[in-house]
Amino acid sequence: MQSSSELFPVALISAELRGDLSEDIYRLKPSNSPDKSVELALTRLGRVGYEHERGVPVILIPGSFSNRRFWFSPKGIGLGAYLARAGFDVWIAEMRGHGLSPRNRDYSRNTVSDYVRYDLPAIADFIYELNPQNAHWLGHSLGGIILAGALGGHYLDETKIASSALFGSQISRIYWPLKLPPLEWTARLLLKRFSVLSGSRLKRGPEDEPIGLVVESLRWHGLFGRFGDAKRDWWAGLAEVKVPVMAVAALGDEQDPAWACEKLLKQFGSPVSEFLCLGKAHGFSSDFGHVEMLISKDSQREVWPLLEQWLRRSPQMAAELESVELEGSNARYAE
Template identity: 60%
Template sequence: MQSSSQLFPVALISAERRGDLSEDVYLIKANNSLDFTTELAVTRLGLADRAGPPGAAVVLVHGSFSNRRFWYSPKGQGLGPWLARAGFDVWIAEMRGHGLSPRNQGYASNRLDDYARYDLPAIGAFVAEMNGHPAYWVGHSMGGTTLAMALGLGTLAGARGVAVFGSQVSRRYAGLRLPPLNWALRRVLKGFGRVSGARFKRGPEDEPAGIAIELLRWQSLLGRPGAWWAGLAQSQAPVLVAAGSADEQDPAWACRALFEQLGGEHKQFIELGRAQGLAQDFGHVDMLHGPQAQAEVWPLLERWLRQPEAPLLREAPAAPGAPISG
């Protein structure tokens, strides 16, 4: 089968029309990491009857226990189709073993570091090859954290901009700082090899044990996110960090800590809530899902994608006593 890329083997595994949308699914085998069985699915969405060159490329990166359906429902709804109908060239990435991406041989040992160091650069290179220009990136929750890691590692070179929603690494859980408990949990996870999203009612996908162990190491008594955190200060790409005022999982103060760590002239932090003139205080999921997100948050993101240097909302003051450093 002829590759769809001149960079590395890429197979077009599906090409369909979904109502007014075209849906092309590619499987990338970049062979750039230590696990050569890794294959990554990316779905390209566009208007089926659109003529002329593609619009600006936007790559959407899902969070934990999730897949492309976070952005794109089977009925053609969601942020992905909405951006495609607004004229963007939309690409939806699925991480190793999620959705249409098969599980690689070393699935249980997968880490966010692998995603940031190997997988996102391969996806970015393919999207730029197909579109003709580097992409904007949008990530939710752990997807946004992975994008931040890539920024800190310098593996998103050339990105036109990065937007992260509900993403942070600064919140600490006191119990997980206790060495015996932290060590015991890591040992148990290593034995299971995965964390079931369905069993724990977190989402439709499993997560490899390697990622959970990686996050536990960050939570340990002397744990830190890693060298990528310091590297964020050197990042120059335009960045939008968005937090939900009612997000209890990844609170606004912790998302702001990520924002404060970023370098670059064109960065902005927005808190999605009533204090900023929105109709509600948004939570972790509804900041990007549902009719209110479509009415208020999606247009904000579209404005940022078209003018990443223009301010979106007035910032809410930091909560008194809220930690800022990571």
């Protein structure tokens, strides 16, 4: 089969109609990481009858124990479907071993660092090859952490990013037992006896998670841990990120509290940022939860339209700010 890309082998494995939407599924084999068996599934949503009209790309990254169905159900419901109907070129990424992405050879050792350093850059390059416009990136929970890591580690080209949005994403919540080295070491030894964490057994979602992600998280939250990999400090790197960024938190989210989500936002160096806290105290109908912030009838009415407004407004704000800064620089130079 002829590749859909000149960058690396890409196969179109499915092309279906879902009511008024088209669903094209690609499988990428970038071979850019030590594990050459990695293949990544990427779903594109478009409007039937408008297949040749490419809107601005929006790339969606699911959270832990999740897959593309978080953003787009078989019945055509979800934020991904909503944005596609609004004219955006919607892409849904599934990480290694999730959804339609097959498990790679070293699946149990997969880490966020792998997603950040290898997988997201390959996804970005392929989408830009097919649609050379600056893309919006959205991540929920772990998906937002992956996105923040890729930005803070400077593995994504900021000149090709229109904006970023993080939903229920944080890395600042403190787990005090993990600050005690003996307990952290014991936890690592116990976890390494397993290969995966079962989403269904834990009642967290339809997917499993490789144990490598959990061990990596223990390192982040340890006594001298940091958000980063062996090469780069992602947390420090976020201060250099200039792309527009939005962080969305929910007052009913017990897993990723609002204060921690806001702390992650404030670490960004972007001059264009927005914090949205979903709760009755802020004028919303309810205190949304970790999942309900994006998957609920209330979120369809109250959250999705606000996100659409952000996607349409953020690049313009960034351009206007850059123009003002340039004019100020020219004025100082003239003096």
